[in-house]
Amino acid sequence: SYINMDPGVYSTPYHPSYDVREIVTVEKLMENGLGPNGGMIRAAEIIEENMHIVSGKINSLNSDFILIDTPGQIELFLFRPMGPRLIEDIARYSQTVSVYIIDPTLASSSSGLAISLTLPLITRLRLKVPTVSVINKSDMPEISKVERFMENISNLGDEIAREDAGLITDLASRYIQLLNEFSKTMRIVKTSAKTGEGMNELYTLIHEALCECGDLM
Amino acid sequence: SYINMDPGVYSTPYHPSYDVREIVTVEKLMENGLGPNGGMIRAAEIIEENMHIVSGKINSLNSDFILIDTPGQIELFLFRPMGPRLIEDIARYSQTVSVYIIDPTLASSSSGLAISLTLPLITRLRLKVPTVSVINKSDMPEISKVERFMENISNLGDEIAREDAGLITDLASRYIQLLNEFSKTMRIVKTSAKTGEGMNELYTLIHEALCECGDLM
Known part of the structure; x- marks a missing residue:
């Protein structure tokens, strides 16, 4: 339904x-x-x-x-x-289970990706149910930029450090580090509502999240 | 203007x-x-x-x-x-300077406070300018609950740990710890648009944030 x-x-x-x-x-x-x-x-x-x-x-x-x-x-x-x-x-x-849908157009800048990884964490804390993240619109060109960012997420902290100075730098890099660990725990799936890509993987992820045997959150 | x-x-x-x-x-x-x-x-x-x-x-x-x-x-x-x-x-x-206004009705639950402390951090990362946080509506009764939470923010992690199990617990408590440090750096001011309370303090905080001599973010 x-x-x-x-x-x-x-x-x-x-x-x-x-x-x-x-x-x-x-x-x-x-x-x-x-x-x-x-x-x-x-x-x-x-x-x-x-x-x-x-x-x-x-x-x-x-x-x-x-x-x-x-x-x-x-x-x-x-x-x-x-x-x-x-x-x-x-x-x-x-x-x-909550499914948090990440928009690749937001996630394709460093601060946007930081937001995109923070929101499923907040969703998890707020709704108190397992939360699964998917990047939708995987058919869009932005996805390759998001993937490059995701592959080396620790660079995000460096990038923010380059742009900023002062106390925020240390805090930001530790924040990004935490988001990095979190996103590894979460295993984010790429999907496309248009082409159907990733739907089986999403189904599996939801199933795993529901199955209380695993460590998955 | x-x-x-x-x-x-x-x-x-x-x-x-x-x-x-x-x-x-x-x-x-x-x-x-x-x-x-x-x-x-x-x-x-x-x-x-x-x-x-x-x-x-x-x-x-x-x-x-x-x-x-x-x-x-x-x-x-x-x-x-x-x-x-x-x-x-x-x-x-x-x-x-950006001024992030926290609503005490959101901040008076544990997950709501976690959100309320996260958003100025995201604002800081996204807008790349100093960010000052104020709790508005300090004339409302919710403010005392927010203050109790803020005084002992590490309890937030414990509370989430009590409610949840699994990997999220560890992550949540470290997340809260980071927010705790961040909020200490930020020095959040209580204000009331209605009574005018805290406006001088807010003005000082904005002035300090603009003055690049300090460590304030």
């Missing part, structure tokens, strides 16, 4: 078994005078207030796999109470 | 000397069929394409202080090319 959790989306490329827009849409809130940002924040609050309805509907679905499509803006789902509450509610009744 | 860089805001509580809505508004893009999220992303792209206009106008202002109000969604400014491009353009001609 597919679930849409984005109150701001206009149309989804799938037919959701449950759609959070049954509760609230950003469009409607904007008609009532809120701006796009205010509308999204208010929608997240309204969803959180009605979380028992959302998680009740999701938990009552009878499927082997449920794919939950979260809002494009990570802040809306991760930094506000909505996302953690939802995952807490559903992880109580079923095995739950 | 005040600058509004948020293409989605409906009204600002100040009179901007330059307003990015001269170039594009999310509202207009939504009238042309985009959703709120798509509209904000497209607006960020259009602003980036016209960055020379924006930075030209900002650089030509004749003020001692220029305050740039960035979009509420951090992703829009920090993760896309718009923000780094703007800061690069203006930091070439004037001393630039």
Whole structure:
């Protein structure tokens, strides 16, 4: 089954078994005078207030796999109470894995890659469920630049050190070192929603993350 | 002078000397069929394409202080090319400091505080200018909980370890340790836009960050 959790989306490329827009849409809130940002924040609050309805509907679905499509803006789902509450509610009744999708256009600069490796770590800490990272759009030309960066991630710290001076340098290089270890633990998969590349590998990774026998996070 | 860089805001509580809505508004893009999220992303792209206009106008202002109000969604400014491009353009001609505003409602849970301490670090790495952190809304009751957390930040690692098992535990506690060091370096100031508390301290902190004599980042 597919679930849409984005109150701001206009149309989804799938037919959701449950759609959070049954509760609230950003469009409607904007008609009532809120701006796009205010509308999204208010929608997240309204969803959180009605979380028992959302998680009740999701938990009552009878499927082997449920794919939950979260809002494009990570802040809306991760930094506000909505996302953690939802995952807490559903992880109580079923095995739950979060899939963090890295955009190669962001990850193809040094600071962008640092962000791209930090966000799955934050996702892991915040949602408290195993987190799998994938780089999507592996059919795009940026991917080769990302791969070069990833291969020698410790250079990232050097690069930041070259650009910066002072206390940040030491901190940044230790930060990058930690992200490096983390990304090794995580084994990031390249996928393409367009060509289907990497989907089997992603499936295996999710399976391993669910299987509690391993050390995988 | 005040600058509004948020293409989605409906009204600002100040009179901007330059307003990015001269170039594009999310509202207009939504009238042309985009959703709120798509509209904000497209607006960020259009602003980036016209960055020379924006930075030209900002650089030509004749003020001692220029305050740039960035979009509420951090992703829009920090993760896309718009923000780094703007800061690069203006930091070439004037001393630039970023002020990261921590929301106490997010920072009053363990994972929320981890996020709240990570984001100024990411901001620093991404914008490559000194970054000062403030906790706003110090008049709110949540602030005492944040302070308790901050006082003994190493407990955060312990707390996450209690909740989780496996590889993440070790990584999380080292991550928290790093954030702890970072936040000590940063000296976070409590402020209240409502009562004016902490504004002098913030001013001092910004001054120190601009003064290159110190070790402050």
